[in-house]
Each structure stands twice: as structure tokens, then as C-alpha cells.
Amino acid sequence: MPTALITGASAGIGAEFARQLADRGADLVLVARSEDALQALAAELGARHGVTVEVLVADLAVEQDVDRVARRIADTGRPIDVLVNNAGFGLPLHFADNDVADEVRHLRVLVEAPMRLMHAALGVMRGRGGRIINVASSAGFISRSTYSACKAWIIGFSRWANDEYASDGVTVTALCPGFVHTTFHARMGLAAGEEGVPSFMWLDAPYVARQGLRAAARGRSVVIPSLRYKAMIAGSRLVPRSLTTRIARRGRM
Template identity: 85%
Template sequence: MPTALITGASAGLGAEFAHQLADRGADLVLVARSRDALDALAGELAERRGVAVEVLVADLAVEADVARVVARIADAARPIDVLVNNAGFGLPLRFADNDIADEVRHLRVHVEAPMRLMHAALGVMRGRGGRIINVASVAGFISRSTYSACKAWLIGFSRWANTEYAPDGVTVTALCPGFVHTTFHSRMGLAEGQEGVPRILWLDAPYVVRAGLRAAARGRAVTIPSLRYKAIVALSRLVPRSLTAGVARRGRM
């Protein structure tokens, strides 16, 4: 059985990745900050899907916790075949209004942690094969504060890594959804209606995860679920950055 490690697995896209990978017969290592949520999900998946599920409680903004996840990934005796870097969160204010400590934590979770986990995974996957899925965002193609900057880095790094390590049998895919029905926005204290985003732009988590897994299986470096968001990204390349930045202030992708 393949084994998949998923960060941010307690809810949203992370939990959906866990369900869909378990449906495909993968054993799981679930990583998140909330033990209660992880234990509940692990129990459900083990009972209903019959897969082995390991729980690893970790805050990826904390050095010691990242080191524990890295150690698990680097354990060649229990190799990870699929790594899903999904953990993330949004900040409610504009950059200058957020506490700088929150901005630094945001950077660690969105950039440093995926980089370190990928480094550990590549050390085990090269030569034996594996898949890495980095949950990025359409925001990575649009100018918007540190969230967009972090996602742009993840997209660019995934493009390079997918080409670099394809000869070693490893694929690296950046999954770039737009607005998704998850708990991402509510954790910032925002209801979906408060985002000012048309209903047509919201995507369902199962659809997004299926698109990500399909793209990874095909070895694609970047995938944008839905034609509407592909059109938005194409259009964003043709209009001034000041315009896309202004539109992006209406909500977080």
C-alpha cells in the first residue's frame, strides 16, 4: 500500500485529500495542530476505509514540530509515497496592519515548512518514485500582499522541481484553486457572504482535490481547477497589476 502524508489534514482540503486517498487504498499520516480533530478523522477513515492511519500533531510554524514531521518523512524504513503540503491560513488585515509576528508565522507555514518537507521527501523518493502536491492558489498569479507572494513562490518552486526531479521518478504539482467551500475563511472570522465574491466563483473541495490528484498522476507541474479560474489567470496577465490588486482586495483565494 502507498502511504500519503498530508499537512493541514484536520479540515477543508486536507481532510478531503485524506478521504480521497483512503478511497484509493493509501495508508495515511495526518498532520495538523488539533489532536481531537485528527483522532476523529483517523478513526473514521480506519473504520470505513480499512486503511492504516497515523496521527502526528504539529504546528508547522514551530521549529521543533517541523523537525518531527521532517523526521517522519525521512524515515526510509516507513517511506512516504505521496506528500501533500496543504497546511495554511489567512490573515484578516492588510500587511502593514497585521502584527509582524503573525506575518512571519504565515511565511513559515506557507513557504519554509513546504520547502523543508519537500527536501526530506525528495531524499527518500528519488530513485523509488513519489508524488508531491503543493496546495497553492490562484492568488499566486495576482498581486496581493504576502499571501499571494507565498503562493507565487510555491508555484514557481513546484514548476522547477517537477522538471528537475522527473528523471528520478518524482512529480511535483502546484494545485491552484480559487475560492473553495472550506473553513479557511471562517477561521479568519469571515463568512462567505462577507467576501463579496460571486457564488459562481466558489468551488467544492471534492472537485478541487480530484483535480489535484489527477494532475499529479499526469505529472503536471501546475494545475488550475475550473475553466473560469483559468480564464481569470489568463486575463490577469493582460491587465495592469494595480487593477488585479484592487480586485483581489475583495476576498482571499
């Protein structure tokens, strides 16, 4: 059976990836900061699907923790076949008002950690095959402070890596959802409705994870779940960047 390692697996999109991969028979390595949530999910999936579930507690803003996860990925005796870089968090959009230490931590989790884990994965996947799914965001196509910039990097790197390593049997896919019903916003201290985002703009985590897995199986470098977000992103290229920046000041993706 294949083995999948998922970061940010304790809730939201990460937990949905774990559920859907376990349903397909994959063994799992679940990575997140919350041990209790990981153990509960591991017990649930192990009992329901009969798969092996390993728990790895790590904070991907901490260099030593990233090293531990990278070493697990690079372990050729227990190879990882699927890597899902999903861990992340958001900050208020007013960059100049944010604590710069928070911004550095944000950059480490959204860019540095996925880059280092992809490097470890490619070291063992090249020649034997594998799939890497990077959870980016539709925000990566517009200008929205450092969150948007981080996601744009993930999208661009995934596009290049998918072409570069296709001949080695490795696919790299950037999954770019819009607003998704998860605990993401609650962790930022925002209650339901505070984002000012209409209900039709929200997606469900199971749908998003399913779209990511399907795109990875097809070898696609970028996938934008739902026609409405595809249309919005296509339309954003036709209007001035200053206008999309003003509109994007509301909410998170």
C-alpha cells in the same frame, strides 16, 4: 500499499485529500494542530477503508514540530510515497497594519514548512519515485499582499522541481484553486458572504482534491481547477497589474 502524508489534514481540502487517498487504498499520516479532529478522521477512514492511519499533531509554525514531521517523512523504514503540503492560513490584506510576528508565522507555514518537508521527501523519493502536491492558490498569479507572494513562491518552486526531479521518478504539482468552501474563512473571523465573492466563484473541496490527484498522476507541474479560473488568470495577464491589485483586495483564495 502506498503511504501519503498530508498536512492541514483536519478539515477542508486536506481532509478531502485524506478521504480520496484512503478510498484508493493508501495508508495515511495525518498532520495538523487539532488532535481531536485528526483522531476522528483517522477513526472514520480506518473503519471505512481498512487502511492504516497515523496521527501526527504538529504546528508547522513551530520549528521543532516541522522537524518531527520532516523526520517522519525521511524514515526509510516507513517510506512516504505521497506528500501533500496543504497546511495554511490567511491574514488581512493590509500588510503594514498586521502584527509582524503574525506575518513571520504566516511565512513559516506557507513557505518554510513546505520547503523543508519537500526537501525531506526528495531525500527518500529520488530513485524510488513519489508524488508531491503543494496546495497553492490562484492568488499566486496576481498581487495580493504576502499571501499571494507565498503562493507565487510555491508555484514557481513546484514548476522547477517537477522538471528537475522527473528523471528520479518524482512529480511535484502546485494545485491552484480559487475560492473553496472550507473552514479557511471562518478561522479568519469572516462569516459567509463577508468576502463579497459571487456564488459562481466558489469551488467544492472534493472537486479540488480530485483535480490535484489527477494532475499529479499525469505529472503536471501546475493545475488550476475549473475553466473559469483558468480564463480569469489568463485574462489577468492582459490588464495592468495595478488594476488586478485593486480588484484582488476583496476576498481570499
